Amino acid sequence: MAYKDTLYLPKTKFPLWTTRDNGELPYVAKTTDDLYKWQARDPFVLQDGPPYANGSLHMGHALNKILKDTILRFQVLNGRRVQHVPGWDCHGLPIENKALGELGAKAHELEPHVIRAEARKVALREVTSQRNEMRQFGLMANWSDETTYRTMDHAYEIRQLRAFQEMVKCGLISRHYRPVHWSPSSRTALAEAELEYNDKHKSTAVYVAFNLDLDALTPKLGELVTAHGVPRLLVWTTTPWTLPSNMAIAVHNDLEYALLRRTETQDLYLLLQSKAEPIIGEIEVLATIHGKDLVGTRYRPLFSARPSQPLIHSPHVKADKGTGLVHSAAGHAQDDYLVMQALGMLGARGENILSPVGPDGHFTAEVKQLWSDVDGLEGEFVLGKGTALIVHALQERGHLVKSEKFTHSYPYDWRTKQPTIVTATSQWFANIDDLKERAFAALDKVQFVPAGSETRLRSFIRERSEWCISRQRTWGVPIPALFDSEGNALLTPESLEHIIGVLEKHGTGYWWDAPASEFVPPGLSGEYTKSRDTMDVWFDSGTAWTALGAPAAVVLEGSDQHRGWFQSLLLTSLGAGDKGLGVPYKKVVTHGFVLDAQGRKMAKSLGNVISPLTIVNGGPDLKKDPAYGADCLRLWAASVDFGRDMSIGPKVLANTAEAHRKLRNCARFMLANLNDGAETFDPVPRSQMGLAERYLMHEIYGVQKEAHEAYLSLNFPKVVTSLVNFCNVTLSAFYFNITKDTLYADSADAQPRRAALTVFEHVLRTITAVIAPILPHLAEEIHATWQGPHSDLSVFARGWQPLSDEWDDPEVEQDMDALMELRSLVMGLLENARAEKLLKSSLEAHVDLVAPEMTQGNQSELLNLLEKHFDELDSLFIVSRVNLIDKADYEPPSNGQWSFTKALPMQGDLDLEVYVRPSPDGKCNRCWKFTVESSKEICERCEQSLQNV
Ligand SMILES: [Zn+2]
Incomplete structure (x- = not known):
């Protein structure tokens, strides 16, 4: 028998390398679907914010889903049952547009049921495809239709309508004719959350001179005019297309205005003195007058024989912008609307509001009534030729003092990426003002990660007064209002009770298909028509809480959801009063965006998009895009500080794969020495262990404790760092090296050898659990290779298993530190010898x-x-x-x-x-230590080992 056959060399079936196919795929079912089924009581509820069911998943989706899964898996590992119902947001414009594209038609050319059927088909197809992609991230869930949700599900829609009914009951829903954000490209109203601000938008800004109505001057202004002559009012606006809707000019009571002469032309103007020179050059101030002494003066509207209009006070007028005189159009600005409404200028139902703009953003025939002197505006796009024609008319009639291009932040439609406008339409609104105080009080009870994100959510709620919840689209949940022959809307808890009953029976599509008479509540007579509005998709996803019986333990989404889902979830739950959940979540976690290696947004146009599916499965060229597997993607997600924006690129991925490989090899070394669990030995109690073993146990005890705390505080990078350090430094570079001789050459039952194996068992079990929430496939592979009790169950069934406190031993650490100082000195001397080629080993x-x-x-x-x-x-x-x-x-x-x-x-x-x-001694032919007396082949220790073989 050769000596080398008597060595206890490591044996393992655990391969050094694996592929996605033989490394991960065999464990997919075990650690995803099967594991989810295995656990199901006393659930820890994570409510899934539904991603929009459109297109392939991007890195943001992957990060989001993996973080959620990591949280859930840690709970399962610690004996909690979790409830996680994946959802999809299925209504709304992008899917409707896709459906229209596939039908090759425009919305107004088709019956609603045709559009809706096609949109449903598109949404289902997208859900199926996204579901298949998600499952490749190793997510633990039950993916059946019954245990996932779609906002277009019949049951979901009915629950949503019930929540809406409760809000109507609480008096929170009303209809107004007033300015809203409107997307001409989508032909629908938009909520704040659907706007995307473009900082580089260019508008045409104009300085316009208005003529005073000399029969309606305040006494103070009358005196100045008598003394110095008649000035014109100089007004600045960045939306010249709203000038036909001008209803007033606003000043601020407390600002001081100047009547001044422009040197160049000798024209007189009234505006803030500080603003004059950059606009009209050299001036001479003739007199000053306070805003409050201007209020009540009237001026002539442009290009119109209409009666003169008033100068009013508005608190929104500021001295730092424009001229201090603000063109006010209640039809095109929220502030103007509120000020004029308070002054009683708009009529009980807003009937005095001017807004000659159609759904497509083009001027309607009404513009001709407003500006009878200007031709050609009707039918022109307000942001295009409409603006140009207006500037031209101002110029031609001597009203234009100056015009310039003005770059500023301007709201765009987040779906179509086209500029929006503000224009008056009749819409349904949820009154947020009445919910605000309750919302703020409710948020006091919520924990935020990162902590600073709370301020963001609160400020978004504070800034919002009304939520426009109606959309003029077909693919959505109807707002089931009826209109009588005079155009009065009928939307009451009672009417909804009847209508929801009908829809519950026939589905929401029935709203479009059946005649209005089907929906008229019993006891009412007369002719009614149906509203054609659908609900904002944020209202859809916001009512996801209706599926829960109690607030969710945690919600986790991107930071853009402070404007979106976190808010709509809270507001609809509070708005539903007794039937709501109050605050619908206990903890709100937000993550940033995934950027490329240079910190740029990923975009097709930049060619810098990294697909999470390519990371898992590899690209067409595997040399360029290797198939890293799901665990590597997950390790990346756990390594980043998710509270901020984070980067990913080929280098980061290669480093992550290397870290993954090292963890794997560490586990493999221990598995191999335990012969995959086949090695039987008497474990060594702590009291009989050597210093190195007690030190190792002290260290792994610390790692486990730190990881537990880090998981609870969602500090996943700390888990990864602590584990990777332990494996690379303490295990690989130190303990494995010093213990190989004992493991390979001692007698099988020698105490030092059994002590090392005892340590390996503890360490391997502990690190397998620590990595499991992040690297479930690797953890399952180790667990299954390591034959032992319950290895047929998932590693998550074995649980976390905290190490006994006996291993916590700061004294051992102190002793080891002292010896380590000596060790590095010895290593330095050995290195000197090696450098001079005096020794190899x-x-x-x-x-x-x-x-x-x-x-x-x-x-x-x-x-x-x-x-x-x-x-x-x-x-x-x-x-x-x-x-x-x-x-x-x-x-x-x-x-x-x-x-x-x-x-x-x-x-x-x-x-x-x-x-x-x-060494003066000879080399042992078995263990290669230089400890042999000259006459012998092998050392004493090896002789003894051999007797026991
Ligand atoms: Zn030997």
Whole structure:
């Protein structure tokens, strides 16, 4: 028998490398679907914010889903049952547009049921495709139709309508004719959350001169006019197309205005003195007048024989922009609307509001009534030729003082990426003002991660007063209002009770298909028509709480959801009063956006898009885009500080894969020495373990504790860092190296060998659990390879298993630190010898530790330590022998031998002298240590081992 066959060499079926096919796929069912089924009581509820069911998943989706899954898996590992119902947001414009595209028709050319049927088909197809993609991230869920949700599901829609009914009951829903954000490209109203601000938008800004009505001047202004002549009012606007809707000019009571003469033309103007020169050049101030003395004065509307209009006070007028005189159009600005409404200028139902703009953003015939003197505006796009024609008319009639291009932040339709306008339409609104105080009080009870994100959500709610919930589209949940022959809307808890009953029976599509009479509540007579409005999709997804019986433990979405889902979830739940959940979540977690390696947004046009599916499965060219597997993607997601925007690129991915490989190899080494669990041995209790083993256990105890806390605080990067450090430094670079000789060459049942195997069992079990929420496939693979009790169940069934507190031993750490200092000194000397090619293996060396003479009362802690752990020093230094010798007895290596020496200062001026020199003994042919007497082939230890083979 060859000696090498008597060594306890590591044996494992655990492959060094795997592919997605044989490494991950065999564990997919076990760690996803099956695991989800296995757990199902007393659930920890994570409510899934439904992604929009359109297009392939991007890195943001992957990050979001993986973070959620990591949280859930940690809960399962710790014995909690979790409830996670994946959802999809299915209504709305992009899907409707896709459906129209596939039908090859425009919305107004088709019956609603045709559009809706096609849109449903598109949404289902997208849901199926996204579901298949999601499952490749290793997510634990039940993906059946019954245990997932879609906002277009019949049951979901009915619950949503019931929640809406409760809000109507609470008096929160009303219809107004008033300005709203309108998307001409989508032909629908938009909510704040659907706007995307473009900082580089260019508008045409104009300075327009209005003529005073000399029969309607305030006395103060009358005096100035008599003394100095008649000024014109100089007004600035960035939306010239809204000038036909002008209803007033606003000033601020407290600002001081100047009547001044423009030197160049001798024209007189009224505006803020500080603003004048940049606009009209050199001036001469003739008089000043306070805003409050201007209010009540009237002026002539442009291009119209209409009666003159008033100067009003508005708190929104500021001295830092424009001229201090603000063109006010209640039809095209929220502030103007509110101010004029308060002044009673708009009529009870807003009938006085001017807004000559159609759904497509083109001027209607009404513009001709307003500006009877200007031709050609009707039918022109307000942001295009409409604006140009207006500027031209102003110029031609001497009203234009100046015009310029003005770059500013301007709201765009987030779906179509086209500019929006503000225009007056009749819409349904949810009154947020009445909910605000309750919302703020409710948020006091919510925990936010990161903590600062709370401010963001609160400020979005604070800024909002009304939520426009109606959309003029077909693919959505209807707002089931009826209109009588005079156009009065009928939308009451009672009418809804009847209508929801009908829709519950026939589905919401029936709203479009059946005649209005089907929906008229019993007891009412007369002719009614049906509203054609649908609900804002944020209202759809916002009512997801209706599926829960109690607030969710956690919601986790991107930071854009402070404007969106986090808000609509809260507001609809509070708005539903007694039937709502109050605050629908206990913890709100937000993550940033995933950017490319250079920190840029990913975009097709930039060619920098990284698909999470390519990371998992590889690209067409595997050399360029290797198939890293789902675990590698998950390791990346756990490594990033998700509270901020984060980067990903080929280099980051390669580093992540390397970290993954090292974790894997670490586990493999331990598995192999345990012969995949086939090795049976008596475990060694702590009291009989050596220093290195107790140190290892102390360290892994710390890692486990730190990881547990980090998981609870959602600090996943801390879990990863702590684990990777432990594996690379403590295990791989240190413990595995010093313990190989014991593991391979000692007797099978030698105590040091059993101690090392005992440590391996603890460490392997612990790190498998620590990695499991992040790297479930790897954890399952280790768990299944490691034959043992319950290895047929998922590793999550085995649970977290906290290590006993007995392993927490700061004294061991202190001792080890002291010895490590000596160890690195020895390693340095060995390195010197190796550099001069005096030795290859450190086993060829002996180490002499020469101790100074110690007197009574002058005991060295280091010397005590060396004596205490003397038996372990050779393996700690990975040399064949260590001698601890009194200085008086020591004979330094003779001339013929090489040696390296260095002193380690101890207390006082005493040194420990360290010598590294060649071993005088022969090489053992079994263990390769240089500890053999010249006449023998193998060392004593090996002789003993062999007797036990
Ligand atoms: Zn040997």
